Amino acid sequence: MNALPEGCADVVFADPPYNLQLRRDLQRPEGGMVAGVSEEWDLFDGFESYDAFTRAWLKAARRILKPDGTIWAIGSYHNVFRVGAALQDAGFWVLNDIIWRKCNPMPNFRGTRFTNAHETLIWAARSERSKYRFNYHAMKAMNDDLQMRSDWLIPICGGNERLKRRGAKAHPTQKPEALLYRILLACSAPGDVVVDPFFGTGTTGAVAKLLGRHWIGIEEDCVYAAIAEERIAGLLPLAGGALAVSQGRRGEARIPFGALVEAGIVRPGSMLHAPARRGEALVRADGTVAMGDQCGSIHQVGAAAMGAATCNGWTFWHVVEAEQLVVLDAKRDVYRAMLANAA
Amino acid sequence: MNALPEGCADVVFADPPYNLQLRRDLQRPEGGMVAGVSEEWDLFDGFESYDAFTRAWLKAARRILKPDGTIWAIGSYHNVFRVGAALQDAGFWVLNDIIWRKCNPMPNFRGTRFTNAHETLIWAARSERSKYRFNYHAMKAMNDDLQMRSDWLIPICGGNERLKRRGAKAHPTQKPEALLYRILLACSAPGDVVVDPFFGTGTTGAVAKLLGRHWIGIEEDCVYAAIAEERIAGLLPLAGGALAVSQGRRGEARIPFGALVEAGIVRPGSMLHAPARRGEALVRADGTVAMGDQCGSIHQVGAAAMGAATCNGWTFWHVVEAEQLVVLDAKRDVYRAMLANAA
DNA sequence: GGGAGCCCTGAATCCATAT
DNA sequence: TATATGGATTCAGGGCTCC
Structure with missing residues (x-):
């Protein structure tokens, strides 16, 4: 140099x-x-x-x-x-x-x-x-x-x-x-x-x-x-006006359930409820949930509660809010809105 | 400070x-x-x-x-x-x-x-x-x-x-x-x-x-x-159960393979199978296994079968049960459950 | 031709414990 | 302190084969 x-x-x-x-x-x-x-x-x-x-x-x-x-x-x-x-x-x-x-x-x-x-x-x-x-x-x-x-x-x-x-x-x-x-x-x-x-x-x-x-x-x-x-x-330079760029933004961000717990939207120690009283699960600090012996992600424990191989925990589980059941997916929307707007 | x-x-x-x-x-x-x-x-x-x-x-x-x-x-x-x-x-x-x-x-x-x-x-x-x-x-x-x-x-x-x-x-x-x-x-x-x-x-x-x-x-x-x-x-700490987080196997008590043989969960004389038919090994009475000339722990013989420096024998080897291959690690879980019930 | 599935690989301070 | 051994541990993307 x-x-x-x-x-x-x-x-x-x-x-x-x-x-x-x-x-x-x-x-x-x-x-x-x-x-x-x-x-x-x-x-x-x-x-x-x-x-x-x-x-x-x-x-x-x-x-x-x-x-x-x-x-x-x-x-x-x-x-x-x-x-x-x-x-x-x-x-x-x-x-x-x-x-x-x-x-x-x-x-x-x-x-x-x-x-x-x-x-x-x-x-x-x-x-x-x-x-x-x-x-x-x-x-x-x-x-x-x-x-x-x-x-x-x-x-x-x-x-x-x-x-x-x-x-x-x-x-x-x-x-x-x-x-x-x-x-x-x-x-x-x-x-x-x-x-x-x-x-x-x-x-x-x-x-x-x-x-x-x-x-x-x-x-x-x-x-x-x-x-x-x-x-x-072996390369050729781009022609004069050819510097086309514009890179699309990625799709919607994946939200782990743990992020909602971390953000205080769902509190550790609170309960998740399955529809038709088919069970409830305890929310733990790391975003896993526990139902009896079962312990794991909302999807895994949801599957166990349903007796199914797989389960979408976001639509399966509910939280109680003002004496009403609110589906977890609505809470995810809240978090997404927070990501987009909060200040 | x-x-x-x-x-x-x-x-x-x-x-x-x-x-x-x-x-x-x-x-x-x-x-x-x-x-x-x-x-x-x-x-x-x-x-x-x-x-x-x-x-x-x-x-x-x-x-x-x-x-x-x-x-x-x-x-x-x-x-x-x-x-x-x-x-x-x-x-x-x-x-x-x-x-x-x-x-x-x-x-x-x-x-x-x-x-x-x-x-x-x-x-x-x-x-x-x-x-x-x-x-x-x-x-x-x-x-x-x-x-x-x-x-x-x-x-x-x-x-x-x-x-x-x-x-x-x-x-x-x-x-x-x-x-x-x-x-x-x-x-x-x-x-x-x-x-x-x-x-x-x-x-x-x-x-x-x-x-x-x-x-x-x-x-x-x-x-x-x-x-x-x-x-x-003005804050309250979370209750005990909510504070629990997911643990891996690192904290669990170590189980020697010989204990499973001793307990009859894996029988001496039976065979362990490697995935994709990469070999099989004979279980011996003392909890060692033998594959051809190779003889030693499930980990050592597994490493030899893989051609790798080291190997986790628990996840490498399988036993046959009801014409299905079952990973050895599942058998260790059975043994651990046995220990827990006895206690 | 298309899709499923397998294999390979990328700037990595990468184990714990007993003997 | 050095050595030996048990055994815990992986995600996304590209290329390829095979059906």
Whole structure:
């Protein structure tokens, strides 16, 4: 990066090593092994060594950024606090932290933590005084005329998009093009220069070329670099007015019964009633219900009460309200309305 | 916090000041050329001062945590990188970063950035070696039998839940009870001690009391403290049965396979069958099994049959009953029921 | 051709206890 | 403290085969 001229970049996108610290191999419940990140480039002696590395590349990135340029950095809880703090210390001005929510993350196979279902991006201007570019209306249009939020739902990179070499993934941490697409559309213009100091297999370059942005990629691994060159060479940029976007919003959110309990709409300790006095069930703190020995979800216990294989607990169970039975599904509507309106 | 005894807390929940306004007020430039330098210096100084504050309360929190205790800290992009890095530097071991997604965030009125629609929580154990509590099954049950993810959709605190004083909100950053409900349900048990060093109007205490946890709140503002006391005094804890949450098998007594053989539930000389006809094994009198040359526990021989490093023999092997395959784990349940009836 | 079902895989700090 | 062993634990999506 130090070979580039000062102030040459409109945007820097950086996907640095995450400094993962895996203790041992991880086995899937069905017997297979998880292919983790064991590459040498992700090995550091400790936080001090990682921090020094981070400060060095941030300093170089800041030098090549135009005064009004912005930087993106992506990370996980292993490294993102170090990167974020170093970025602030270096004089960058944080504009947003963006959550990449994965709709299909790897589960937590051992049941020891919450499923790690997101990664964090930091978007920052070169300085507090930067007049940075934010294509507000493009983002709003892309989000069905609602302001684009700081949490983005995007699938992980797989299928045909995932680059392979001899049947195996070419790079352990290839990012989805949709992620870079939204980033470059948000904060750059056609003709801008985008620099990626951890180019890998070139997702940033591929999307930049597609969107008519110039790109510079830096990659020390020559195998990755060769794959990236080949990948990008085979692409054509979009024609002038073809930047069609508009991504529909997802369907109605699934509501777990536990969310109603948590929100106090159905209280733990209260009773659910089956129609025609066919039984009642105690609501427990975690959103399960208990009827005699039976204990489980509203659907499972409902099925047991009906003597059926399956049951829709939302329409089966009722709560008492003002001496009337009210079907649970009505309470779900209340919760949905709360999600939509409450303030 | 330093007045509390060492190792008294199972959980610490901390909602520290976010450092939002302070810097701007402190760094009015006096004039001319000095402004730029002065700003950068003040910027650095602002972070330094905030970091020192953060290190101090984290150190105090670590002292009062039990060795297996965990800490939660919540923040936004203004401060969370500082808090996260300081937390790691202090020896805490990050378990998850959790994204509180707000379904009703404040819009970005000037259209200059992405709508800031989330806050970040960090969940960390006191040390890497801590045997921390995570109520995996309760979280899974609460989420309709899917693993709880690291992104949580919860409304901001409003409506009747929002505490008011003379028509205005009593506290500028009151957290929703649903957030604390999920946190305390995830990582504590009834009777545990929860400490909140930035108690505010007492959301942590209110939910702790509801869920049958002991709580200690620290608040320097006596108006907030008075509001919190009044608020919590008016609450009733949930009754015992409602506090029960779903448990997994981890807590249950271990049953050796030999006990089933001994009890006649599985007969010596009978065969165990692997799924998809991947092999069968002979049950021997001492509770070991044999498959060809392989001989050992149900787990060891199962692993050999799978070609895997390890195997849960209880869920791998099946017995034939009425011309149906029945998983061995069901037989263990039969034995457990036998034990329970005998007692 | 279509649908059901099986297999594979993804940035993962992923066990507890007795000896 | 290191080693051995019991045994708990997974979601979504794409690609493929097979009927």
